[in-house]
Amino acid sequence: MTGTGTEPGTARPELLRIEGVTKAYPGVVANADIGFTVGAGEVHALLGENGAGKSTLVKMIYGLVKPDSGAMHLHGRPYAPAKPAEARRLGVAMVFQHFSLFEALTVAENVALGMETPPPMRELATRIRAVSEEYGLPLDPSRLIGDLSAGERQRVEIIRCLLQDPKLLIMDEPTSVLTPQEVEILFRTLRQLSAEGTAILYISHKLEEIRTLCDAATILRRGRVVGTCIPKDRSAREMAEMMVGATLTPPQRVPGPKGEVALGVSDLSVASPIPFGTALKDVSFTVAKGEVLGIAGVAGNGQDELLLALSGELKTDPDKLRVNGQPAGDLGPTERRRAGLVAAPEDRYGHAAAPDMSLVENAFLTAGLRRQLARGGFIDWAKTRAFAEEIIADYDVRTPGPDVAARALSGGNLQKFLIGRELLQGAGVIVINQPTWGVDAAAAAAIRQKILDQAAAGAAVVVISQDLDELLEVSDMFAVLNEGRLTRPRPVQGLSMDEIGLMMGGAHGMEVAHHVE
Amino acid sequence: MEIGGINLVVLVASLMVAAVPILLAAIGELVVERSGVLNLGVEGMMIIGAIGGFIAAVTTGSPVLGFLGGALAGAALSAVFALLTLVFLANQVATGLALTLFGLGVSSLAGQGYNGIKPPHTGDVPLGPLADLPVLGPILFAHDWVVYFSIAMVAATWWVLKATRIGLVLRAVGESHEAAHALGYKVNRIRLLAILFGGAMAGMGGAYISLVRVPQWVDGITAGAGWIALAIVVFASWKPWRALIGAYLFGGISQLQLNLQAAGSVIPVEYLSMAPYLVTILVLVIMSSGRGRAGLNAPAALGQNFHASR
Structure with missing residues (x-):
């Protein structure tokens, strides 16, 4: 695997460090004493089942949720975004799993909504075209989101992030709606970003993808860090069992005779x-x-x-x-x-x-x-x-x-x-x-x-x-x-x-x- | 220019005046609905504006302060709606209906003692030599200032929604409040401002009825104009210039029936009086029968409350 920028073993400068972060909601502790580090240009996976606390964690990094306790550092400086706008200003961008595009608005309008000080619409359209060509994600700024395929919608989100020149890109389940070819193209874009020094925090259930893409993984279970690993060195099965904390058995099928x-x-x-x-x-x-x-x-x-x-x-x-x-x-x-x-x-x-x-x-x-x-x-x-x-x-x-x-x-x-x-x-x-x-x-x-x-x-x-x-x-x-x-x-x-x-x-x-x- | 005893120039000129109350209220409600809020209390806010504006104008002797008073009264009532739906997450439809009933009652109470009084006159403002043009002059350029104001508000609303950042954010909030919230926009603050704007516009529309159209105070003076305004928003598929067309269409039909009555039409008066409402229902039915198109333009989050729970 090439193209991730840095060879394994080379020390990367530290970008994001999280220490002892805890967040509790009434009746449930979503995150308890979470800690990990992400280096510049590193593709870092967050693994865990539904309800393991991945979403809450990234929402805290993106400034949508405030941690109860613990500390975050970005570029070695204390980092506590009060709102997403502040996180974006400091170079943290997020591609959402869903809920963040407006169907009845155009691509350019959607991009403008995700920016702090968007340029005039015509200039923005030119920049969208330029960035989308550069990263191999062609996109027409004047089209309505409602008319786009799921893969194209995701491109809108990614380009919205890229226009702000992020240092850390958070991606929540980005491939769940893509065709295999689209996944390959997305990965090429992500590797290009990583080579340019942008770190990527990657959430996914798809363990084979994580094995091909990610440099490191942190595994969460019930709001706690239960392990870390280098995904390339582990099998998908091993990682799944670390997530679940038990041995998994694939479904058994008994081929029966086909009727009319x-x-x-x-x-x-x-x-x-x-x-x-x-x-x-x-x-x-x-x-x-x-x-x-x-x-x-x-x-x-x-x-x-x-x-x-x-x-x-x-x-x-x-x-x-x-x-x-x-x-x-x-x-x-x-x-x-x-x-x-x-x-x-x-x-x-x-x-x-x-x-x-x-x-x-x-x-x-x-x-x-x-x-x-x-x-x-x-x-x-x-x-x-x-x-x-x-x-x-x-x-x-x-x-x-x-x-x-x-x-x-x-x-x-x-x-x-x-x-x-x-x-x-x-x-x-x-x-x-x-x-x-x-x-x-x-x-x-x-x-x-x-x-x-x-x-x-x-x-x-x-x-x-x-x-x-x-x-x-x-x-x-x-x-x-x-x-x-x-x-x-x-x-x-x-x-x-x-x-x-x-x-x-x-x-x-x-x-x-x-x-x- | 006379057809069947009806002077067309006078008819068109008067339909522009007749349309002002519903046009103002419809533009206000259009902005409210674009932000994803369905406020069915337009009728209540209009009649509160009608009595509020009437009292302010009679007390101060100034029609301009009267309109301001009407706008304030409408906005105040809409603030109640905002409190109930945005803070206490009450159902928007039920709250809007209650607002109408509340407004009708309160206006009747506040209007005790104001029956039979004449409000100060709102004069026409002919636009210089333009008003002397044949035909066009009396139709377009010889009205009171509120008529021009209502058209200017249509243009302003259109421009703000289409070309400005605040308009874009407003549309985004009405389209998907979750997405807007995820991007860090204050959904309920934007909706509050939209609701207050809608209330002020409805209040002004109401004040126009009691200060110019009638002009005096009687109970139930708005006579369903708020409901027509609501219908016009749907008719316009949430587009400002179409709301103008809708309001003029309705204003035209209500003027026409008056003129027909005066011209001694053979059709009974009752049928003529119900004509504008029938036409409104008919237009709405035709509009919504092409389900795809009308449905496409409705703000996707219309009528849904938002609570930033996660």
């Missing part, structure tokens, strides 16, 4: 009901009993629309969608459940669950019909509660009880509950969008295992996900959604990363600029 086709979709085209959404164009596929179809694609390429069309929230011609051979395209969600199709959408708070209702009530909302939880128009609360308790037990949902509001559960626990609610209905066709989005490694493995168990029991399963590793782990067949079109499903066995990248439509024209560097 349970879900058939032919030439499905629907307009998107979502602003800035993507219409589906001629989507066709079939899923047999006992088979898992994995659908990959970068966010915003029609995943949400596909889920709506499969769940019945978007209706089409009856013959476009068949469940067990019966036309079902014109049925709503309830009728589709009756016909044997259940669906779990991505958005946990608001779409999959009613956040302010209890788990018992949420259990009834989609399972009432198939589990016969109502009689003569009245809800059988005893039976519903028993069903909720069954989910909680079967899916290891950590909750004080079935009567707490869905909102009170952590993302991972609520996800386990919601997936369990759909999988325990004994439906023949199961559709899941992003089964493990924002769920930590242990819970994600448990959810994947349950999906495989359902397939082994004879269910036809469609898994839509942006996590390629996950899809390769659970799927029999693999297809990609790209701008609303679905590629022809192919068997997962024998599929190479390059082929997958090509199916995903390359890197949206990013390579061209890099060849001229």
Whole structure:
């Protein structure tokens, strides 16, 4: 590995030193006595499961959160930013995981919002063009963010940071929405920055990426530093086990016999009901009993629309969608459940669950019909509660009880509950969008295992996900959604990363600029 | 220029005057909604402005101070809304509706003893030789200062939203308060200022009704103008110049029905009086039937409260 600027072993001048930083929220200590150092030009990884305290830590470095105690030093001088503007002035920039772009504004306007004293718009546009060429990230300043792909949006964030000439760049989960090619281009940009002396603090769940990119890693568990390592010298498995503090077992699959086709979709085209959404164009596929179809694609390429069309929230011609051979395209969600199709959408708070209702009530909302939880128009609360308790037990949902509001559960626990609610209905066709989005490694493995168990029991399963590793782990067949079109499903066995990248439509024209560097 | 007994020049000139209250209120509400706040209390703020402006004008004898008083009264009422929604995180829709009911009641109480009084006259300000132009003169250049002011406010709002940093930050806050907060902007402070501006504009609009349009104080004088202003913001898809068109359209129809009544139309008066409201409903239905376009322009964070919890 070359291009990181400094050879391993060479002493780098110290850039950021953190000592004994502690931050507590009511009921939980997010960070306890954290300490580590980052050298100039070093690519430093922060590893840890969800809730390990990585986000709180970087928010303190970026001035969004104040530590309760402890000290930070930048360039050897005490560093305690009261607000992000101060951090930016001192050369600390951050690329967020989400929540920091404005869809209805243009690229240039978004960049201007992230700067202290932006130049006039026309001059800014010229500078955006110049910087984006220099780092191989082409970008048109006058386009609306809502029209950009996820990879292009990330470029906006990176360029917003680069225009301020940062000394430390914080990146929170930067690759979770990128195609493999886009990841490669991002890494080239990051190595170029590192060679120029910019340090990078890199947060990611993807351990293989950390092994190829990072010079050092600090591992957090439950708000404490539990270890440090040189990622290149460790295997991904070793690092994962340091994060979790236990040995991990990958999901087991028992290949069962494939039955007849349970879900058939032919030439499905629907307009998107979502602003800035993507219409589906001629989507066709079939899923047999006992088979898992994995659908990959970068966010915003029609995943949400596909889920709506499969769940019945978007209706089409009856013959476009068949469940067990019966036309079902014109049925709503309830009728589709009756016909044997259940669906779990991505958005946990608001779409999959009613956040302010209890788990018992949420259990009834989609399972009432198939589990016969109502009689003569009245809800059988005893039976519903028993069903909720069954989910909680079967899916290891950590909750004080079935009567707490869905909102009170952590993302991972609520996800386990919601997936369990759909999988325990004994439906023949199961559709899941992003089964493990924002769920930590242990819970994600448990959810994947349950999906495989359902397939082994004879269910036809469609898994839509942006996590390629996950899809390769659970799927029999693999297809990609790209701008609303679905590629022809192919068997997962024998599929190479390059082929997958090509199916995903390359890197949206990013390579061209890099060849001229 | 007469059609069916209606003088077109007089009609157009009077529609510009008729549109002023809803135009001022709509521009104020447009800024509020662009910052992501839905304040349904426009009607309440207008009528508070109407009585506040009336009292100030009658007491001081100065119509200009009257308009200032109306703006202050509207802003004061909107401050209550800001306190409830920004600090106590009350539901914006419910709070806005309560604000309207509260404003109607308080104005009626404050207006005791002001019935039947004539406020000081707000004179026309003809713009020199321009006012003597045939046709265009009486239509465009022979109005009172508030008419010119309302048009200037449309232009100013358009320019601020489009070309200035404060306008950009305001739009950003209305688009995604989380993102704006992550970048270090004071979401609630910006919203507070927007709400106060909206209140002042609505108050001025109300004062125009009681000081120029009617001109006297009667209970319930605004007669639903605040609701029309709210509708016009949606009609305008949150764009200032379109709000001007919307306000003039509505003003035109209400003037037309008056003129038709005067000209002895065969259509019963009741139908003519309801025409402006019917047209407003019709336009809104047509606007929102093209779901994509109208939806696209709505500020994404409209109606959502913000609390910097994390």
